[in-house]
Amino acid sequence: MRACLPPFAGLSLFLLAFPAAAQTTPAESADHGAHHPAAPAMDHSAMPGMQDQASPSTSPEAAPTMDHSAHQIPQADMPAELGTALPAGNALAPQPPRDHYADRDYGAAAMAASRETLRRDHGGGTYSQVMLNLAEYQAHAHGDGYRWAGEAWFGGDINRMVLKSEGEGEIDRGGESAEVQALYSRALDPYWNLQAGVRHDFRPDLSRTYATIGIEGLAPYWFEVEAALFLSDKGDVLARLEGYHDVRLTQRLVLQPRAELNFAALDMAAQGIGSGLSNAELGLRLGYEIRREFAPYIGVSWDRKAGDTVRYARLAGERASTISFVFGIRSWF
Numbered sequence: 607m608r609a610c611l612p613p614f615a616g617l618s619l620f621l622l623a624f625p626a627a628a629q630t631t632p633a634e635s636a637d638h639g640a641h642h643p644a645a646p647a648m649d650h651s652a653m654p655g656m657q658d659q660a661s662p663s664t665s666p667e668a669a670p671t672m673d674h675s676a677h678q679i680p681q682a683d684m685p686a687e688l689g690t691a692l693p694a695g696n697a698l699a700p701q702p703p704r705d706h707y708a709d710r711d712y713g714a715a716a717m718a719a720s721r722e723t724l725r726r727d728h729g730g731g732t733y734s735q736v737m738l739n740l741a742e743y744q745a746h747a748h749g750d751g752y753r754w755a756g757e758a759w760f761g762g763d764i765n766r767m768v769l770k771s772e773g774e775g776e777i778d779r780g781g782e783s784a785e786v787q788a789l790y791s792r793a794l795d796p797y798w799n800l801q802a803g804v805r806h807d808f809r810p811d812l813s814r815t816y817a818t819i820g821i822e823g824l825a826p827y828w829f830e831v832e833a834a835l836f837l838s839d840k841g842d843v844l845a846r847l848e849g850y851h852d853v854r855l856t857q858r859l860v861l862q863p864r865a866e867l868n869f870a871a872l873d874m875a876a877q878g879i880g881s882g883l884s885n886a887e888l889g890l891r892l893g894y895e896i897r898r899e900f901a902p903y904i905g906v907s908w909d910r911k912a913g914d915t916v917r918y919a920r921l922a923g924e925r926a927s928t929i930s931f932v933f934g935i936r937s938w939f
Contacts, residue, residue, distance in 0.1 A: 711784065738754070769789075814837045832846075867886050891903045905933075909927065
């Protein structure tokens with residue numbers, strides 16, 4: 607029967623039989639080159655970059671230093687800062703590319719129609735919205751009233767047609783004043799629109815038409831701001847500044863402070879308006895968004911006449927200031 611040896615038994619027997627092959631002393635390694643006199647010594651002097659190499663017997667002062675100047679990248683050739691590494695500034699955005707790779711395969715005419723469809727479907731379309739900012743009942747100590755303010759627009763991202771309307775009245779006396787504006791709106795940037803058109807006032811005693819120019823937009827910190835200048839067909843000049851801010855207390859509970867200031871360049875006795883600041887309205891309304899498009903609210907509104915408008919109001923038997931508790935609906939679709 608043949609004996610079975612472990613797998614490494616052959617290697618063990620080889621090491622026992624030839625111990626000199628497994629162990630080599632440093633002296634033997636040093637004398638190993640003496641048995642080969644025909645082996646020429648390698649001359650490194652002919653190799654580029656190997657001249658004047660410092661040997662162990664050479665002093666450090668004699669060893670030349672390596673010249674890295676040829677490997678240095680000139681400062682002018684260093685890559686410029688890109689992306690988020692760029693410093694802050696107000697430079698214009700780069701121009702969009704005018705060459706399109708797909709034109710090489712499908713033709714410029716076919717791809718132009720495709721890009722027009724893409725632009726129309728993603729930002730170049732027409733939209734519309736109707737928003738009723740205020741539709742409220744006002745309760746105060748000297749008779750209840752009502753007020754509304756809203757707008758509707760139709761158009762695209764740049765050009766729109768806008769209709770605005772607002773008015774107020776007393777429950778026992780009917781409509782006191784109302785106005786309608788028809789405006790063309792042109793986007794100045796993503797946040798502001800320039801508006802121009804006509805305004806017509808409906809009053810029981812006197813109606814008047816105005817040319818209108820104004821600006822409307824979103825100021826920093828999400829303040830909705832509107833400023834307008836009105837010039838009537840009789841030479842009367844009026845101005846209005848209003849704004850509001852939605853403070854979201856919860857996902858559905860929204861607190862809205864609101865302010866409106868009205869000015870007149872000259873006295874308008876027939877309409878009971880004095881020059882300068884004619885009246886100011888400050889309000890605070892708390893709404894609950896049952897849906898984003900529908901929010902009933904409650905609040906308080908303070909209306910104060912100023913300047914010569916106070917005198918005209920007292921001559922007409924009206925009060926100069928009124929505090930009203932309001933409740934109404936804000937909606938859009």
